Amino acid sequence: MTTTEAPRRDRLRLGQTELVLGVVLLALVSQRWLVPALDDEALGTWATMFVAIVVQAVPFLVFGVLLAAVISHLVTDRALERVVPDRAALGVPAAGLAGVALPGCECASVPVSASLIRRGVVPAVALTFMLAAPAVNPVVIVATAVAFPDQPLLVLARFLASLLTAVLIGWLWLWRGGRVPMRLPRGGGEHGGSFLGSVQHDFLHAAGFLVLGAALAAVVNTFVSREVLDSVAGQAVAGIVAMALFAFVVAMCSEADAFVAASLTAFSDTAKLVFMVVGPAMDIKLASMQAGTFGRGFALVFVPLVVVVATGSAVLVGGWLL
Amino acid sequence: MTRTTQALVLTLVGATLVRLTLTDAYLRYVNAWMRWPLLASGVLLVAVALVVVLRQPAAADADHPQHGGHEPHEPHEGGGGHEDDEHAGHVSRSAWLLLAPVLVVFTISPPALGAYSAERSANELPASAAEGAELPLPPSEGPLEIDVVDFVVRVQFDEARSLMGREVSVVGFVSGDDEGNWYVTRMDMNCCAADAAANRIMVTGAEAPERNSWVRVTGEWDPLDGGEPTSTMAASDVEAVEAPRNTYG
Numbered sequence: 001m002t003t004t005e006a007p008r009r010d011r012l013r014l015g016q017t018e019l020v021l022g023v024v025l026l027a028l029v030s031q032r033w034l035v036p037a038l039d040d041e042a043l044g045t046w047a048t049m050f051v052a053i054v055v056q057a058v059p060f061l062v063f064g065v066l067l068a069a070v071i072s073h074l075v076t077d078r079a080l081e082r083v084v085p086d087r088a089a090l091g092v093p094a095a096g097l098a099g100v101a102l103p104g105c106e107c108a109s110v111p112v113s114a115s116l117i118r119r120g121v122v123p124a125v126a127l128t129f130m131l132a133a134p135a136v137n138p139v140v141i142v143a144t145a146v147a148f149p150d151q152p153l154l155v156l157a158r159f160l161a162s163l164l165t166a167v168l169i170g171w172l173w174l175w176r177g178g179r180v181p182m183r184l185p186r187g188g189g190e191h192g193g194s195f196l197g198s199v200q201h202d203f204l205h206a207a208g209f210l211v212l213g214a215a216l217a218a219v220v221n222t223f224v225s226r227e228v229l230d231s232v233a234g235q236a237v238a239g240i241v242a243m244a245l246f247a248f249v250v251a252m253c254s255e256a257d258a259f260v261a262a263s264l265t266a267f268s269d270t271a272k273l274v275f276m277v278v279g280p281a282m283d284i285k286l287a288s289m290q291a292g293t294f295g296r297g298f299a300l301v302f303v304p305l306v307v308v309v310a311t312g313s314a315v316l317v318g319g320w321l322l
Numbered sequence: 323m324t325r326t327t328q329a330l331v332l333t334l335v336g337a338t339l340v341r342l343t344l345t346d347a348y349l350r351y352v353n354a355w356m357r358w359p360l361l362a363s364g365v366l367l368v369a370v371a372l373v374v375v376l377r378q379p380a381a382a383d384a385d386h387p388q389h390g391g392h393e394p395h396e397p398h399e400g401g402g403g404h405e406d407d408e409h410a411g412h413v414s415r416s417a418w419l420l421l422a423p424v425l426v427v428f429t430i431s432p433p434a435l436g437a438y439s440a441e442r443s444a445n446e447l448p449a450s451a452a453e454g455a456e457l458p459l460p461p462s463e464g465p466l467e468i469d470v471v472d473f474v475v476r477v478q479f480d481e482a483r484s485l486m487g488r489e490v491s492v493v494g495f496v497s498g499d500d501e502g503n504w505y506v507t508r509m510d511m512n513c514c515a516a517d518a519a520a521n522r523i524m525v526t527g528a529e530a531p532e533r534n535s536w537v538r539v540t541g542e543w544d545p546l547d548g549g550e551p552t553s554t555m556a557a558s559d560v561e562a563v564e565a566p567r568n569t570y571g
Binding site: 031047048058214222 | 323324326327328329330331332334335339342348350351352356359360362363366367370371373374377414415416417418419420421422423424425426427428429430431432433434435436437438439442512513514515516517519
């Protein structure tokens with residue numbers, strides 16, 4: 001996992017599977033000594049919350065990944081092109097709404113929008129689709145409703161704020177986007193392999209980030225003292241900035257992030273909304289993928305712009321609905 | 323990560339989910355209705371991993387390095403080789419993190435939330451909890467068994483004060499506070515254990531049992547002379563009980 005492993009990996013590759021299996025079996029066998037040895041209240045509480053978020057989110061991730069694989073095999077870029085109107089100003093909201101019907105993880109939406117641009121779709125329209133698809137699709141909406149069972153307004157607010165973000169960015173791009181350097185994506189790409197291969201790939205990819213987000217949220221809930229947490233979460237601005245930063249850094253999958261947001265009970269509903277609107281639109285992993293796909297000059301403008309617009313939309317919609 | 327290792331990690335995650343569901347351990351972490359979704363996704367993950375492994379030629383791992391070996395021969399500008407991983411069916415290094423919850427379940431075997439988290443988050447009632455607080459308590463012979471959350475909600479929201487003078491009994495675990503008081507406590511989860519809040523009733527008139535042990539407390543609401551109504555019970559009896567199958571609620 002660290003860079004120092006990189007040169008050794010080639011030699012070790014054959015033994016990798018056995019190594020992983022060995023470590024897990026060792027843990028399994030030594031369970032009866034390890035469980036009492038690690039019996040610490042704070043650690044146990046952290047572990048419970050960590051496992052709870054992962055366990056709650058995994059079924060949604062599995063379902064989302066399966067659905068995305070089915071759709072990407074059934075709906076071609078060409079079908080999508082036909083749905084998007086020719087007039088770009090109308091194409092932007094249409095692309096935003098097309099995201100409702102097309103679930104896919106963030107990581108998939110970057111190559112999909114790149115291939116749309118390659119096939120001649122106006123960049124502003126493709127970028128709108130890229131921002132909307134992971135944020136407003138049915139799997140995400142259902143996951144959010146499960147995470148916040150008593151707050152239908154929060155679910156609606158998430159949908160509206162994410163759609164608003166995608167459409168605003170699209171229109172901004174139509175207006176001023178020509179000045180931003182954008183490398184036209186190269187050919188190739190996509191997941192190439194079989195249907196199940198892409199399911200396995202997408203799941204492993206998204207689940208890694210889910211684990212990271214769950215671990216950090218559990219740390220905040222368990223180890224950060226209640227006073228510190230309440231003083232950050234209690235101030236409207238500090239809470240919102242903290243949640244926007246958290247969303248950017250943990251880079252969670254949109255199908256799982258509502259469960260992490262719900263677990264941060266100290267924060268206001270608007271701050272939770274900011275987390276759920278910024279997260280699917282932009283984070284560390286998306287920024288790095290976009291720099292690689294569209295060029296660094298593009299990312300330097302696009303990434304901060306999306307973070308600011310997404311935070312603004314969430315605060316606006318949150319102030320109105322929540 | 324090689325294809326085979328990917329499949330192994332997927333299998334481990336799936337098997338862990340299945341094990342948690344079959345042993346009822348999942349009730350420590352999520353709501354009871356998650357049973358079938360968890361079981362289904364666990365089985366699916368294992369099945370996907372099996373099919374992917376069986377379909378690939380035996381030598382695939384050695385002949386087609388899935389990771390790492392890719393980077394040297396494509397040194398184009400920008401962020402470097404990492405982005406290529408996203409495209410070509412490779413899995414980024416973050417996938418290794420997926421072993422963490424599996425190992426945590428095996429080595430720590432995280433318990434249901436108890437006194438530690440209750441003492442950090444006491445009585446954060448959602449506004450929706452007020453629903454039902456106006457219902458009159460049913461008549462009963464002897465002490466009426468009610469939920470801890472029911473007691474707390476009635477203390478805070480019930481204008482009719484129907485708890486007044488009734489003998490009730492509640493079941494929960496024992497938690498404490500800095501001032502040496504003790505409470506009969508239940509964790510109440512909204513969605514999963516990570517967002518659970520504690521409902522607790524202070525118990526007076528009885529020695530504190532062992533922290534985190536499960537007890538049934540029988541007694542009457544003690545509204546504490548005149549001031550703000552507080553969730554306090556004057557106990558007439560405290561007995562040790564088994565922890566319920568689902569400790570939340």
